[in-house]
Amino acid sequence: MTVNSARPEPLQEVIPIRRISLSDKIIDQIVDLISRNVLQPGERLPSEKDLCKRFGVGRATLREALRSLAVMGILDGRVGEGTFVSHNNQRYLERNLQWGLLLDPKKVGDLLETRLMLETQTAFSAARKATAADLEAMEGTIQGMENSVDRPEQYLRFDLEFHLLVAQATQNTILHQLVSMTRGYLQAWIKESLVSPPSRPEDRHRAQTSIREHRAVLRALRSGQAEQARQAMRAHILSSSADLHQHLEQTST
Amino acid sequence: MTVNSARPEPLQEVIPIRRISLSDKIIDQIVDLISRNVLQPGERLPSEKDLCKRFGVGRATLREALRSLAVMGILDGRVGEGTFVSHNNQRYLERNLQWGLLLDPKKVGDLLETRLMLETQTAFSAARKATAADLEAMEGTIQGMENSVDRPEQYLRFDLEFHLLVAQATQNTILHQLVSMTRGYLQAWIKESLVSPPSRPEDRHRAQTSIREHRAVLRALRSGQAEQARQAMRAHILSSSADLHQHLEQTST
DNA sequence: TATATTAAGGTTGTCAGACAACCTGTAAAT
DNA sequence: ATTTACAGGTTGTCTGACAACCTTAATATA
Structure with missing residues (x-):
């Protein structure tokens, strides 16, 4: 226990209390499923109505999560067909770079x-x-x-x-x-x-x-x-x- | 006119017809505003109701755009206060920590x-x-x-x-x-x-x-x-x- | 029979209204 | 003057509805 180790956290700023929205939790879960290969590239997700029941959230909340993942190129929503896991997960890297550079x-x-x-x-x-x-x-x-x-x-x-x-x-x-x-x-x-x-x-x-x-x-x-x-x-x-x-x-x- | 110059476009694949959603257009506009510094870091956007009237879209559509930008760390929504342009544009880095597992x-x-x-x-x-x-x-x-x-x-x-x-x-x-x-x-x-x-x-x-x-x-x-x-x-x-x-x-x- | 047309159901995209949780500033009460 | 309560505004979420679209299968036609 030195002096230094007694100061584990400088508490440099106020605690960044974070309010975790439902759609954030959904995003985390879906990303986790994809990264564990439970959902494989090209695979179709259940319909939104179905997902709403499983997650226990309204469609608006679920859609905000799905749209966010779609914008990043992780998912791909097709009207009348369904929502799919993007087969070229490469694209989301490209998007992120673009967002970063555009700003x-x-x-x-x-x-x-x-x-x-x-x-x-x-x-x-x-x-x-x-x-x-x-x-x-x-x-x-x-x-x-x-x-x-x-x-x-x-x-x-x-x-x-x-x-x-x-x-x-x-x-x-x-x-x-x-x-x-x-x-x-x-x-x-x-x-x-x-x-x-x-x-x-x-x-x-x-x-x-x-x-x-x-x-x-x-x-x-x-x-x-x-x-x-x-x-x-x-x-x-x-x-x-x-x-x-x-x-x-x-x-x- | 050699053989090479006579083959300008191989038409390699079918035309990738793209359906551009309204929220995508909104995202583009907001990103453009930020990159042109019309919206500066830390600045507050108009309320969602207000933005809906300006863009001429429903709140669900607008929110899908705002949430997507928030997930990427570009915007920051605070309950009861409003939506702000993220001042530390590096926040998206934190999120990418989890997404790194997608690679x-x-x-x-x-x-x-x-x-x-x-x-x-x-x-x-x-x-x-x-x-x-x-x-x-x-x-x-x-x-x-x-x-x-x-x-x-x-x-x-x-x-x-x-x-x-x-x-x-x-x-x-x-x-x-x-x-x-x-x-x-x-x-x-x-x-x-x-x-x-x-x-x-x-x-x-x-x-x-x-x-x-x-x-x-x-x-x-x-x-x-x-x-x-x-x-x-x-x-x-x-x-x-x-x-x-x-x-x-x-x-x- | 084989082909084209139509109808039905499911799916995403979008809209509208409503309520809860929350923050802020002001007016009222102490 | 300080504290409390309230009112208005804001985001987060839910519900229901309709339009546009795709797929599939049943139907009508050659």
Whole structure:
């Protein structure tokens, strides 16, 4: 019993007395059932009327619980059919991330920094795990870019596809989602910065440079040199971010 | 017009026709208001009756939207007072502690890999941006760990707090969110793996080791040596992940 | 008989009204 | 002036009802 251990709880703030609503309890129970695999993905829950009787609550209360779980992507309500356990429990992670990110005044600068980190790391990891099929698909997207240097819309789709393929090659679904998400948010800005000056001659040059950078990344991935892949991706991201930064400062001032 | 560019849309699957419920639309609107800071943290929303008239929906529908946002920690309903915008948007982390169990073992492995990447990078970035206040707060959490080596519950809270402080020190809100999220999901597993064998003697030893690792990270951050901070964090994460990996293989078999 | 149409029942989505539990501020009583 | 009681407003919950929709089976038609 030292002095320190005698102060187990600083009581830093007033006791956060929590009023637990009925729908919260229902949510906890359903989540528990799913996590224990009593309710399996794709399975249909009993009807709302039935669930009301089992839980002993009114339909409004039950529905508030079900809707909450549906919004998070854990359940999936279909009119006229029933309520089902979402088979891709993956989606609720994505939703949660979106809610989290939406609430912040999402600074594009922070996003760019995060993207740099994510993508350099995915390149590193992908160099070790990419399959022949992955590499072939990447080659296809690069050819797609070459064939659409004059169609920014289409070019961007191939560009995005390439980066997603790299993320997919890591075989880490969460990493893939994070990359997909950051790209998703940035895509709007990228598109704007590319479209606003309608097809300048520099765009063609920029596209050629970008394609060379992509090829460098792919080359490193092919040879399985992780560190080299990271550097190549880093160079590409920094290079492509420069335009965005420039465009940002123009619009913000 | 090559073969590649002639295949713009594979029409891979049937059109995912989506039925958008009214409460979903309300959720979108409210989230948008909050993200645009029209509704600020701590602010009180109009009463439900009032909101019903504004949105032109019934109270059940409105409540399903409000409850969904409340469950995610974005809103906070208080009986007799009103509904408020949650000021600590990190409350949704607490809830995710339970939902972490929804992830299957394979995804937990992915999460561990992702966490390693995120946290090593945050340590690197934090070494350059951490303020004196940040460092002092971290010191406090380490002392908290030392004073609670025999109370796993409390120890984990300080542990979590330390890592969140490191993320916060990067001054990158998105990075901070991602670290919060990954830690949040893992926390459920960490807790389970610590509680299942009730207070073995090794736990004390593990805690001491963990504290040393944390100190090493803090030392590197203090001296502003980014690369050293990354390595220290990497060592710590790998060391602390070992237990989880072991626990994972037990449960998956 | 085989196919198309219709009807019935069940299910979710939404609305309206009501009551309980609760908080706050004000007016009344001490 | 302090305490008490009350009234109004707010969220939490229940009940009943109707619309939109899906599935299934019975019915009508070729």
